[in-house]
Amino acid sequence: MQNNFEIVNMLTLRAKKIWLNRLAEMREKNLNPYDGHDTVGAITLDKQGSMAAATSTSGLFMKKAGRIGDSPLSGSGFYVDSEIGGAAATGLGEDIMKGCLSYEIVRLMGEGKSPQQACDQAVYPFIEKLKKRYGKAGEFSLVAMNHNGEWGVATNVEFTFSVGNETKAPRILMANPGPDHTTSIAPITQEWLDAYEKRIKAPIN
Ligand code: GLY
Numbered sequence: 001m002q003n004n005f006e007i008v009n010m011l012t013l014r015a016k017k018i019w020l021n022r023l024a025e026m027r028e029k030n031l032n033p034y035d036g037h038d039t040v041g042a043i044t045l046d047k048q049g050s051m052a053a054a055t056s057t058s059g060l061f062m063k064k065a066g067r068i069g070d071s072p073l074s075g076s077g078f079y080v081d082s083e084i085g086g087a088a089a090t091g092l093g094e095d096i097m098k099g100c101l102s103y104e105i106v107r108l109m110g111e112g113k114s115p116q117q118a119c120d121q122a123v124y125p126f127i128e129k130l131k132k133r134y135g136k137a138g139e140f141s142l143v144a145m146n147h148n149g150e151w152g153v154a155t156n157v158e159f160t161f162s163v164g165n166e167t168k169a170p171r172i173l174m175a176n177p178g179p180d181h182t183t184s185i186a187p188i189t190q191e192w193l194d195a196y197e198k199r200i201k202a203p204i205n
Pocket of ligand 1: 089091
């Protein structure tokens with residue numbers, strides 16, 4: 001506002017209907033608002049070698065008023081050091097914050113790990129730790145990129161993400177937890193894309 005950017009109400013009619021429906025659903029079915037995740041995290045590297053990391057959200061959909069998730073917290077929801085790389089998180093902030101996972105991934109890349117090694121090493125043992133200590137772990141996923149533009153991802157649920165650069169058009173990939181603290185990554189299928197498009201364009205009553 002101080003720099004005269006236009007102030008726009010981003011609330012679409014569709015989003016408002018989804019919100020009203022979810023309110024009713026929570027009342028009727030006693031649902032937990034912290035199911036699923038939808039924060040968008042991004043890491044960028046520009047031509048000068050400068051990196052940035054960002055998260056999209058003010059918190060989980062239907063969160064309690066006043067709750068602070070991981071997304072605005074440097075080190076938890078995102079972290080970047082242009083000399084090393086960056087990481088960003090999506091998922092249950094209460095658990096992501098317990099591990100400062102974005103910072104931990106960048107720290108491991110700083111020790112010489114590739115982004116994929118750093119993601120696997122930071123995320124999977126931490127999920128086991130959460131399960132051991134609390135009997136459960138929330139759903140979460142992390143993406144990372146180093147200062148050479150190499151990337152990695154780790155997740156405990158099916159997780160789609162996108163990568164692209166000045167020579168390769170953005171592509172959508174799907175990650176799933178693999179065996180022995182690894183991540184399985186594959187391009188999304190046309191069937192997946194069709195089903196996704198159908199879901200997000202389905203009429204809302
Ligand atoms: N990761 C979003 C939140 O926990 O609020």
